[in-house]
Amino acid sequence: MSAEKRLNMREIKVLLICLLMCVGTGVTTYYAVKRQNKKIAVADAVRLFDQFNMKKEMEASAKVKLDMLNKQADSVGSLLQAARAVHDEEAEKKFTYAYSYFRSSFDEEYTRSNREINEQVWKRLNPTVEEFGRKMQLHVIIGANGMGSVLYNDDYYDVTEELIKYVNARYEGKQ
Amino acid sequence: MPGMKGNNKYFMILVMLSLCACRKGLPPQQYVQYVQDAKNGLLKNVQVSEWEYKIQYRPAEFILLTEGKTVSDGKVRKKRNEQLSDMAWFNISFQHIDGKISPLRYALSSRGEYDLRLNYFLNEAARSIKLICNWKDTLTPTSYLFENHYNLTPQETMVVGFHLPSGAIDEMQLSYEDRIFKTGIIKTIFRKEDLDNIPKLVY
Numbered sequence: 001m002s003a004e005k006r007l008n009m010r011e012i013k014v015l016l017i018c019l020l021m022c023v024g025t026g027v028t029t030y031y032a033v034k035r036q037n038k039k040i041a042v043a044d045a046v047r048l049f050d051q052f053n054m055k056k057e058m059e060a061s062a063k064v065k066l067d068m069l070n071k072q073a074d075s076v077g078s079l080l081q082a083a084r085a086v087h088d089e090e091a092e093k094k095f096t097y098a099y100s101y102f103r104s105s106f107d108e109e110y111t112r113s114n115r116e117i118n119e120q121v122w123k124r125l126n127p128t129v130e131e132f133g134r135k136m137q138l139h140v141i142i143g144a145n146g147m148g149s150v151l152y153n154d155d156y157y158d159v160t161e162e163l164i165k166y167v168n169a170r171y172e173g174k175q
Numbered sequence: 176m177p178g179m180k181g182n183n184k185y186f187m188i189l190v191m192l193s194l195c196a197c198r199k200g201l202p203p204q205q206y207v208q209y210v211q212d213a214k215n216g217l218l219k220n221v222q223v224s225e226w227e228y229k230i231q232y233r234p235a236e237f238i239l240l241t242e243g244k245t246v247s248d249g250k251v252r253k254k255r256n257e258q259l260s261d262m263a264w265f266n267i268s269f270q271h272i273d274g275k276i277s278p279l280r281y282a283l284s285s286r287g288e289y290d291l292r293l294n295y296f297l298n299e300a301a302r303s304i305k306l307i308c309n310w311k312d313t314l315t316p317t318s319y320l321f322e323n324h325y326n327l328t329p330q331e332t333m334v335v336g337f338h339l340p341s342g343a344i345d346e347m348q349l350s351y352e353d354r355i356f357k358t359g360i361i362k363t364i365f366r367k368e369d370l371d372n373i374p375k376l377v378y
Binding site: 054057058061116119120121123124127171172173174 | 219223224348352357358359360362363364
């Protein structure tokens with residue numbers, strides 16, 4: 001009777017060991033698969049920004065004003081040169097003031113429009129990139145910007161083209 | 176005689192096809208609901224950061240109904256319909272997501288800023304709106320009105336009308352650049368199928 005019991009106990013021990021091994025293998029496989037399924041993508045942030053249609057359109061719109069200011073400054077610059085050539089001191093003084101005024105207006109407008117375009121474009125891009133990540137079931141999208149955050153990536157992880165298409169389609173109201 | 180039989184068959188198929196192709200008709204109340212239902216593609220909602228924009232396409236019949244002009248008005252209705260035809264009308268409404276205060280008064284730093292905003296929407300915003308028809312004609316508004324709610328509602332509305340070019344309109348893309356709240360350019364497309372599916376108004 002006791003021999004039978006001991007046998008049973010041994011059988012139970014073997015079974016338990018088998019069970020533990022199965023559970024261990026299962027857990028290891030689960031984590032290995034999970035690690036494999038972790039989807040990471042890289043997108044070129046500079047290309048994304050440059051090829052976003054809204055940025056292009058806003059830049060084109062700002063360029064009109066900037067060109068006008070630049071032409072005004074150039075015209076005054078020509079007048080200033082002419083005044084210098086004829087040694088007209090009074091005109092030179094007047095045009096120097098006017099020239100610096102138009103130049104600083106151009107610089108201010110350039111800085112302001114650049115800042116506004118940057119802010120507005122990223123305000124629009126950030127939620128759309130997030131939406132893209134969710135749609136593609138990505139866990140992380142790393143923004144490569146040439147500043148050393150991503151030193152190398154092959155095409156396998158690069159989603160820049162898809163992302164550009166997606167953000168532009170969303171912007172144009174096509175999706 | 177066998178030829179006649181064949182003709183009848185084709186005639187029946189033609190009748191059935193034309194019945195299928197017919198736009199459905201809706202009574203006034205349901206017509207208004209149809210146009211205002213975002214599912215039907217005539218109302219577009221766009222959210223950019225903390226601002227919500229609603230762009231409503233308004234067919235002529237819809238405008239007549241919302242103005243309270245019914246079939247009983249007869250001549251008045253006909254005249255108004257003539258005024259509205261050949262035009263595409265849109266309402267562009269916007270509000271802050273918290274919906275508590277008029278956008279004109281939101282996060283103001285001075286009275287001057289309020290005046291600047293009001294002036295923009297009264298006089299300048301029309302220049303920031305355009306409509307692209309069939310992906311070839313870029314139209315600027317021929318009619319523009321800012322519905323001034325005098326800060327009584329959390330939503331403000333711009334009413335814009337574009338004179339449409341001759342020929343069929345397949346698709347329209349409305350774009351608006353908000354230069355006050357700096358939300359960039361907002362674009363929405365009104366698709367051919369949604370425009371074709373607008374029901375007829377039946378009384």
